[in-house]
Amino acid sequence: MSNVKARLDLTTMQADLRRRGYRVTPQREAILRVFEGLPEGTHLSAEALHERLRENEHGIGLATTYRTLRLLVSMGFLRELNLSDGQRHYEMNEAQGSPHHHLICVACNRAIEFDRADLHELGRAIAAENGFALLDVQYKIYGTCAACQGQPHAQTKPSGDSI
Amino acid sequence: MSNVKARLDLTTMQADLRRRGYRVTPQREAILRVFEGLPEGTHLSAEALHERLRENEHGIGLATTYRTLRLLVSMGFLRELNLSDGQRHYEMNEAQGSPHHHLICVACNRAIEFDRADLHELGRAIAAENGFALLDVQYKIYGTCAACQGQPHAQTKPSGDSI
DNA sequence: TCGTTATTGGGAATGATTATCAGTTTCAGT
DNA sequence: ACTGAAACTGATAATCATTCCCAATAACGA
Secondary structure, X not given: OOXXXXXXXXXXXXXXXXXXXXXXXXXXXXXXXXXXXXXOOOOEEHHHHHHHHHHHOOOOOHHHHHHHHHXXXXXXXXXXXXXXXXXXXXXXXOOOOOOOEEEEEOOOOOEEEEOOHHHHHHHHHHHHHOOOEEEEEEEEEEEEOHHHHOOOOOOOOOOOOOO | OOOOOOOOOHHHHHHHHHHOOOOOOHHXXXXXXXXXXXXXXXXXXXXXXXXXXXXXXOOOOHHHHHHHHHHHHHOOOEEEEEOOOXXXXXXXXXXXXXXXXXXXXXXXXXXXXXXXXXXXXXHHHHHHHOOOEEEEEEEEEEEEOHHHHOOOOOOOOOOOOOO
8 A cells, every 4th residue: 555656576477477377488578578678657559569579589479469468467467558549558557556647639649647646546445345356547538638729620628618 | 517417419519510610410410319319328339329320210321420429529529438348439428517437347348337526527627737628537447356356367466465 | 307288479360440532411601 | 592612421442450260389287
């Protein structure tokens, strides 16, 4: 319940994998290492990760890349983000802390990140109440940024007042 | 700022469309009418909507269905949900009230809905601070439900303690 | 060390969504 | 009401992310 942002380390994640009957393969390690080395707030698409793996070390198959991402998300090691461009992005899950959240412009697709520890606490509480093992909490605000509101055919606020 | 869940009515939405230079077509009206008639908490995929339109009235093209959904979301009339099955779902946006949020099991894909007006208020405030015209606020908690935690190879909590 | 069983990788397959474009319709301005 | 410019529609083709298939390989408990 500390407020520190702590990432799981590689050793812990390997142990977790084995504990659940999964195997620790060089591919899985390589992928985890890439995410460990990523600066905070950076996220990768499956394609981007695949590309990076090709450069840095072994060539890992695209199918394996997708499979592994899905596995690592289900383990709670990574979080999966849908930032309204049609592809999924992944980043380390700040398991012990509180992950950041997003304010997203639907016109230009730009995303502003912000922290709100209370949102994570709330999610933890609601998950517990419902007997869920928590994996991730995501809070997203969608709208049109100042720059995009001027465009022709751009989104401005609908006539309902208070939105 | 009332707490009432009020939907925009058809006339208002038509006026909004025209105001922004879009045209009011029978197809757009038909789609809005389908969503108006949907019970609260129900959401439709693009395919499902297309199917329903085929039955109820005119046959509307699939391309038009997709195009219109995108437009209506950008207008703030509909909200788009990604409930972690690979397709987008749509429902009326409770613009003046506070839309519901989701607790999602990543294993069985079941979603539990709940209301939290404060989450919507917070989103409104953050959007305003950043000069965004608000369209939607979504709060999602991902985890594994009680039933799915027992499965072989199922997700249990990772070794980090407090998650 | 060995055998069982999960995992990998390449390519084919899928499935949702978007692009194309000719024909049609809306609607602002007469 | 009429008309023309511009937006919209719909059928089909195309795209693109993701998953499936399956034979070959590798992890790891006994």
